[in-house]
Amino acid sequence: QSVLTQPPSASGTPGQRVTISCFGSNSNIGSNYVFWYQQLPGAAPKLLVYRNNQRPSGVPDRFSGSKSVTSASLAINGLRPEDEADYYCSTWDDSLSGHVVFGGGTKVTVL
């Protein structure tokens, strides 16, 4: 059981917008920055978003993050076949002396 809650799957056709939600609580999302990772099959995760809505250099602006109180979202605009991957939200949780937590992951399928 993950501390952060994500839908197990999401899908869309090329060009569509897909949104992935991530629900937490006051001790994690409610108090800290949210990060998003993309994991392609067989590869290590890649940081997509940090500080709720900032993109590292090289990440297309089709990916955007947002946060509201104790939930966060990742939007993928103009969906492409290469976006088919697992996506994870993550943040710091202030409870139990502090620790990093993840969502269970969302599998995005491009139809």
Added chain:
Amino acid sequence: QLRLQESGPGVVRPAETLSLSCSVFYGAIDGSSYYWGWLRQPPGKGLEWIGSVYYNGNTYDNPSLRSRISISVDTSANRFSLRLRSVSAADTAVYYCARHGVGWEIPAWGRGTLVTVFS
């Protein structure tokens, strides 16, 4: 460009200790204000943070694993290590070493190494 490389046995017997090291290339462990971490991913499942260490040895760890893990750093060898005691089949996973950013985001990952607990 920073590179991280995990090393260690691919198979560990139940009840024994899993030991992994992460060598850091093109960057100094003690040359930056970052935490260095371990994460894992059981086959077909999601990511789990194990713990992280600062260059001075300070650590943060996952409460659910705290009683079984030790994370250390060797600045002279520019590497950090993980020891996970009393392993079981549930500890079978791809283990990643990583470097955190200014916050707790992770912009740098190793390629991962599969560790199977098997008798």
